[in-house]
Amino acid sequence: MSEDHSYEVHTLELGPYDTLAELHRDLSNHTSTFANLVFERENEVVVSLSHSVVSIAGRLFVSVVTTTDQPTDPHRE
Incomplete structure:
Protein backbone atom coordinates (compact mmCIF):
# COMPACT_ATOMS: atom_id res chain seq x y z
CA MET A 1 0.00 0.00 0.00
CA SER A 2 1.24 3.44 -0.84
CA GLU A 3 2.08 5.78 2.03
CA ASP A 4 0.12 8.66 0.51
CA HIS A 5 -3.14 6.75 0.06
CA SER A 6 -5.67 5.23 2.42
CA TYR A 7 -7.92 2.55 0.90
CA GLU A 8 -11.17 1.48 2.52
CA VAL A 9 -13.73 -1.17 1.64
CA HIS A 10 -17.43 -0.53 2.29
CA THR A 11 -20.18 -3.15 2.03
CA LEU A 12 -23.90 -2.61 1.50
CA GLU A 13 -26.35 -5.53 1.80
CA LEU A 14 -29.65 -5.42 -0.13
CA GLY A 15 -32.59 -7.78 -0.30
CA PRO A 16 -34.46 -10.01 -0.30
CA TYR A 17 -36.06 -9.57 -3.73
CA ASP A 18 -38.67 -11.72 -5.43
CA THR A 19 -37.79 -10.70 -8.99
CA LEU A 20 -34.70 -9.70 -10.92
CA ALA A 21 -36.46 -6.49 -12.00
CA GLU A 22 -36.91 -5.41 -8.34
CA LEU A 23 -33.29 -6.22 -7.59
CA HIS A 24 -32.02 -4.33 -10.63
CA ARG A 25 -34.05 -1.21 -9.81
CA ASP A 26 -32.77 -1.03 -6.23
CA LEU A 27 -29.22 -2.03 -7.12
CA SER A 28 -28.97 0.79 -9.66
CA ASN A 29 -30.34 3.35 -7.20
CA HIS A 30 -28.52 2.19 -4.07
CA SER A 63 -23.82 -7.49 -1.59
CA VAL A 64 -22.34 -4.28 -2.98
CA VAL A 65 -18.65 -3.70 -2.30
CA THR A 66 -17.10 -0.27 -2.84
CA THR A 67 -13.38 0.41 -2.50
CA THR A 68 -12.37 4.01 -1.97
CA ASP A 69 -9.12 5.92 -1.92
CA GLN A 70 -8.57 8.91 0.32
CA PRO A 71 -5.27 10.54 -0.55
CA THR A 72 -3.43 11.53 2.60
CA ASP A 73 -1.57 14.76 3.05
CA PRO A 74 2.15 13.95 2.62
CA HIS A 75 3.03 17.00 4.75
CA ARG A 76 0.95 15.87 7.71
CA GLU A 77 2.74 14.06 10.52
Whole structure:
Protein backbone atom coordinates (compact mmCIF):
# COMPACT_ATOMS: atom_id res chain seq x y z
CA MET A 1 0.00 0.00 0.00
CA SER A 2 1.24 3.44 -0.84
CA GLU A 3 2.08 5.78 2.03
CA ASP A 4 0.12 8.66 0.51
CA HIS A 5 -3.14 6.75 0.06
CA SER A 6 -5.67 5.23 2.42
CA TYR A 7 -7.92 2.55 0.90
CA GLU A 8 -11.17 1.48 2.52
CA VAL A 9 -13.73 -1.17 1.64
CA HIS A 10 -17.43 -0.53 2.29
CA THR A 11 -20.18 -3.15 2.03
CA LEU A 12 -23.90 -2.61 1.50
CA GLU A 13 -26.35 -5.53 1.80
CA LEU A 14 -29.65 -5.42 -0.13
CA GLY A 15 -32.59 -7.78 -0.30
CA PRO A 16 -34.46 -10.01 -0.30
CA TYR A 17 -36.06 -9.57 -3.73
CA ASP A 18 -38.67 -11.72 -5.43
CA THR A 19 -37.79 -10.70 -8.99
CA LEU A 20 -34.70 -9.70 -10.92
CA ALA A 21 -36.46 -6.49 -12.00
CA GLU A 22 -36.91 -5.41 -8.34
CA LEU A 23 -33.29 -6.22 -7.59
CA HIS A 24 -32.02 -4.33 -10.63
CA ARG A 25 -34.05 -1.21 -9.81
CA ASP A 26 -32.77 -1.03 -6.23
CA LEU A 27 -29.22 -2.03 -7.12
CA SER A 28 -28.97 0.79 -9.66
CA ASN A 29 -30.34 3.35 -7.20
CA HIS A 30 -28.52 2.19 -4.07
CA THR A 31 -25.15 1.55 -5.71
CA SER A 32 -24.86 5.02 -7.16
CA THR A 33 -26.26 6.64 -4.01
CA PHE A 34 -23.93 4.64 -1.77
CA ALA A 35 -20.87 5.49 -3.86
CA ASN A 36 -21.78 9.18 -4.02
CA LEU A 37 -22.44 9.41 -0.27
CA VAL A 38 -19.09 7.81 0.53
CA PHE A 39 -17.34 10.18 -1.84
CA GLU A 40 -19.08 13.33 -0.56
CA ARG A 41 -19.02 12.50 3.16
CA GLU A 42 -15.43 11.31 3.42
CA ASN A 43 -13.87 13.19 0.48
CA GLU A 44 -12.90 9.83 -0.97
CA VAL A 45 -12.59 8.70 -4.56
CA VAL A 46 -14.41 5.51 -5.55
CA VAL A 47 -11.81 3.27 -7.21
CA SER A 48 -13.89 0.11 -7.60
CA LEU A 49 -17.50 -0.93 -7.29
CA SER A 50 -18.70 -4.51 -7.55
CA HIS A 51 -21.65 -6.60 -6.52
CA SER A 52 -22.63 -10.21 -6.14
CA VAL A 53 -26.11 -11.70 -6.31
CA VAL A 54 -27.14 -14.91 -4.56
CA SER A 55 -30.39 -16.83 -4.59
CA ILE A 56 -31.46 -18.35 -1.28
CA ALA A 57 -34.75 -20.24 -1.04
CA GLY A 58 -35.97 -18.58 -4.24
CA ARG A 59 -35.23 -15.02 -3.09
CA LEU A 60 -32.44 -12.76 -4.34
CA PHE A 61 -29.88 -11.01 -2.14
CA VAL A 62 -27.11 -8.58 -3.12
CA SER A 63 -23.82 -7.49 -1.59
CA VAL A 64 -22.34 -4.28 -2.98
CA VAL A 65 -18.65 -3.70 -2.30
CA THR A 66 -17.10 -0.27 -2.84
CA THR A 67 -13.38 0.41 -2.50
CA THR A 68 -12.37 4.01 -1.97
CA ASP A 69 -9.12 5.92 -1.92
CA GLN A 70 -8.57 8.91 0.32
CA PRO A 71 -5.27 10.54 -0.55
CA THR A 72 -3.43 11.53 2.60
CA ASP A 73 -1.57 14.76 3.05
CA PRO A 74 2.15 13.95 2.62
CA HIS A 75 3.03 17.00 4.75
CA ARG A 76 0.95 15.87 7.71
CA GLU A 77 2.74 14.06 10.52
